[in-house]
Amino acid sequence: MKRCVAGATGGIVLLLALFHPALSAEKEQTFLAITTGGRKSTAYHIGLDLKDLSKWYNLHLAACPSKGSVENIFAVSQRPGNHLGIVQTDVLAFVSKFNADPQLARIEKTVRWVYPLYQQEVHLLASDTVSHFSDLSGKRVGIGLPESGSYLTSRLLFEIVGVTPRKLFILDDARALAALKAGTLDAMLVIDGIPVKRLVTDIQPADRLHLVSIIHKGIRSFYPAARIPAGTYAWQTADVETVSVGTVLVAYNFHDYHCDAIGELAYLIRENLSWLKANGHPKWQTVDLDGHVQGWRPYDCVTGYIPPVDLRANPSLRANPSNPVAKAIQTVFRP
Numbered sequence: 001m002k003r004c005v006a007g008a009t010g011g012i013v014l015l016l017a018l019f020h021p022a023l024s025a026e027k028e029q030t031f032l033a034i035t036t037g038g039r040k041s042t043a044y045h046i047g048l049d050l051k052d053l054s055k056w057y058n059l060h061l062a063a064c065p066s067k068g069s070v071e072n073i074f075a076v077s078q079r080p081g082n083h084l085g086i087v088q089t090d091v092l093a094f095v096s097k098f099n100a101d102p103q104l105a106r107i108e109k110t111v112r113w114v115y116p117l118y119q120q121e122v123h124l125l126a127s128d129t130v131s132h133f134s135d136l137s138g139k140r141v142g143i144g145l146p147e148s149g150s151y152l153t154s155r156l157l158f159e160i161v162g163v164t165p166r167k168l169f170i171l172d173d174a175r176a177l178a179a180l181k182a183g184t185l186d187a188m189l190v191i192d193g194i195p196v197k198r199l200v201t202d203i204q205p206a207d208r209l210h211l212v213s214i215i216h217k218g219i220r221s222f223y224p225a226a227r228i229p230a231g232t233y234a235w236q237t238a239d240v241e242t243v244s245v246g247t248v249l250v251a252y253n254f255h256d257y258h259c260d261a262i263g264e265l266a267y268l269i270r271e272n273l274s275w276l277k278a279n280g281h282p283k284w285q286t287v288d289l290d291g292h293v294q295g296w297r298p299y300d301c302v303t304g305y306i307p308p309v310d311l312r313a314n315p316s317l318r319a320n321p322s323n324p325v326a327k328a329i330q331t332v333f334r335p
Contacts, residue, residue: 004064033062034084042193049280068148077107088149089246112299116291118283119244124212126187142176142188263305
């Protein structure tokens with residue numbers, strides 16, 4: 001992943017200020033970046049929601065696409081321009097378990113959690129040759145890129161059940177779905193929060209694909225049970241029982257001016273959670289910011305943040321109902 005530079009537009013803002021005295025007199029804009037996921041992932045759209053919220057408070061948050069959770073935690077720990085990231089809980093647990101590795105130990109030392117976010121449902125998407133998880137033995141299965149959270153979760157699920165696919169295809173979701181439609185894959189695993197945009201827009205009933213239930217007791221001893229309700233996707237006619245994995249907003253353990261900026265963003269998320277639930281991705285409806293992330297330290301720049309007197313929920317966010325026309329226009333022209 002190329003480094004996502006949060007301040008890339010700072011020069012434009014400065015140039016405009018030279019020609020617009022009112023703009024130059026405003027509070028200096030703060031710049032942050034959050035690494036998320038693929039452009040059709042729920043994580044990316046959660047990042048865009050935070051970007052939309054932040055702009056009301058003169059906080060510029062760049063929502064950066066990525067290959068997924070594994071890339072995100074590395075980016076946050078190693079690259080100063082990637083201040084925050086969305087990371088799966090099983091990826092965090094993996095780093096903690098294998099922290100005898102000096103590089104993983106460094107990641108554990110430099111990364112802090114800001115908030116627990118939402119659950120990502122495990123979608124086992126398959127052709128009619130697969131009816132149960134155990135049917136994946138001897139099959140051709142797409143499991144995501146090594147930098148994605150899907151790759152780790154898929155490998156863990158196979159280990160738990162003792163399933164040995166004939167061949168694992170290391171493909172991103174777009175290529176795996178194309179291969180599944182073409183018949184060169186029997187199944188693919190998509191670990192993402194419902195509804196997943198790619199599964200909404202890129203699959204039609206004529207593709208004759210379906211979601212397979214995951215009810216194995218061994219899997220459910222590691223991952224919590226979840227349900228994908230009927231109609232989540234137009235081609236899905238029945239409830240699908242599955243499991244899920246949590247996600248966490250993490251940050252680099254800054255103790256410079258980024259400390260206040262991240263503390264401010266966290267404060268704004270909490271103060272405007274009702275706005276995010278009303279206007280953002282449906283997964284915001286399930287977010288509980290008061291949860292705890294086991295085995296990792298919370299970011300003291302968030303827990304100890306004291307907002308200035310003039311920083312309060314923007315009245316326009318709370319008072320005005322969502323305008324569906326404006327929202328549709330913003331959706332079409334999102335980067």
